[in-house]
Amino acid sequence: MVHPKNEMISLDGGRLFVAVARQGSFVEAARRTGVPTSTVSRHIAELEEAIGVRLFQRTSRKVSLTSDGARLFERVGPLFDELSTALDAAADREEEPAGTLRVTAPVVTGASHVAPLLFEFSKAHPKVSVELELTNAIVDLVEDRFDLAFRIGPVEGADLVARRIWSFPYGLAASPRFVDDTLRGRTQITADELVQLPALVTSRRGAWRLRRKDGTRDDVRPSARILVNDPRVAVEGATRGLGIVCAPLEMLTARKNALTLLGVRGRTFEPREIFIVYPSRRLVPSRVRAAVDWFFRKSRRGGA
Incomplete structure (x- = not known):
């Protein structure tokens, strides 16, 4: 300490x-x-x-x-x-943001949370043109000439500035039929069972992040039956009884008639942190700074 x-x-x-x-x-x-x-x-x-x-x-x-x-x-x-951003803002005398703002974001988060706020930002700043590319791939912001990215943490890269903007609770679920047939009606499973049950996963090398009661973290690698890079498709597969799925809680509860939420004994699922990311440089363009500030204001007020 x-x-x-x-x-x-x-x-x-x-x-x-x-x-x-x-x-x-x-x-x-x-x-x-x-x-x-x-x-x-x-x-x-x-x-x-x-x-x-x-x-x-x-x-x-x-x-x-x-x-x-x-x-x-x-x-x-x-x-x-934040201090660097504030100092850049004080030094930049450009009156109104202008130019093209190129943004990349994950497919689901980009469609559900990023895009609506970008639409509002575009209306508020008519001199800024917006290009939004939705992809789950980690792109090189400098090489591919992106101004901003939204990424699931942790964010790696010494040349990047990353600021947390959202935290999404995650949960585990399966279809009622899967619960009845495979789990014999149980909605609480053990960590050992978690890695053995057929699962629908969204990343070949990804792990499901759980936290013990003492605060230590477990990274569990499920037994992938279905691999698909869109969690919406994984959730749909789970509703058809193909296995268990770990996904944003809001996505699971939206299908409450087709899915049953599950728990893991002695563990809780860690939320996924979403960061707004931009290249580290001495002077940040006013359009980028304005967009970062816009997303922070809106996210703090519950926008999108």
Whole structure:
């Protein structure tokens, strides 16, 4: 646990800590921030001294976060992203956002949550043209020239700014007939049964994320009977008795007459966090910043 001391913690120290955490390298963090490597090292050492814990494990090959460092980064990373966005906004004198805003999002979330808010954004900013591509593939934002992406966390990429925007509860379900025939009427199963039952899954390498009562996490890899990259199709297959399905709770409850919700003893399903993501750069175009702010305002008010 991080125990702050009384020493003053500098803003530069925090900014450089975030840079090193993202880059996994003092040298690369120095290059990205334009600060000498020796200065980066000194600020990190001062920060560790000020808060009384070691933040990085350093070897001749790599730099990695300690558990204390990871907890600190999880809290302060988004704060520095917001500060950077605010400073860019103050520096940008463009009166009205304009140009083409290119956005990519997962198929289901994009259709149900992203698109409606983009339509509203387009009406509010008539000088901005919008291009929305719905795909479950992780695209390279810079290479494919996208301004924004919506992704299920955790988000990887040192050159990306990721800010959590939505959290969707997930659940487990099967058809009433499957419950009667395969589970013998039980709606509570064990974690061992979970990995053995036929399942409809949406990712070949994906895992279902569960959390124990003590807070530790289990990543369970189900026995895939059907693989399809659209959860709506997986849910439809489950209604036909083909197996169990893990999907957004709102999607399962919408089919309450055709599905029975299941529980896993001693476990709960982790919600899926959706992040709004954009390339990290010194100046963010006004159309991108306006869109990010728009989604944050709307999501906090329950929009879409």
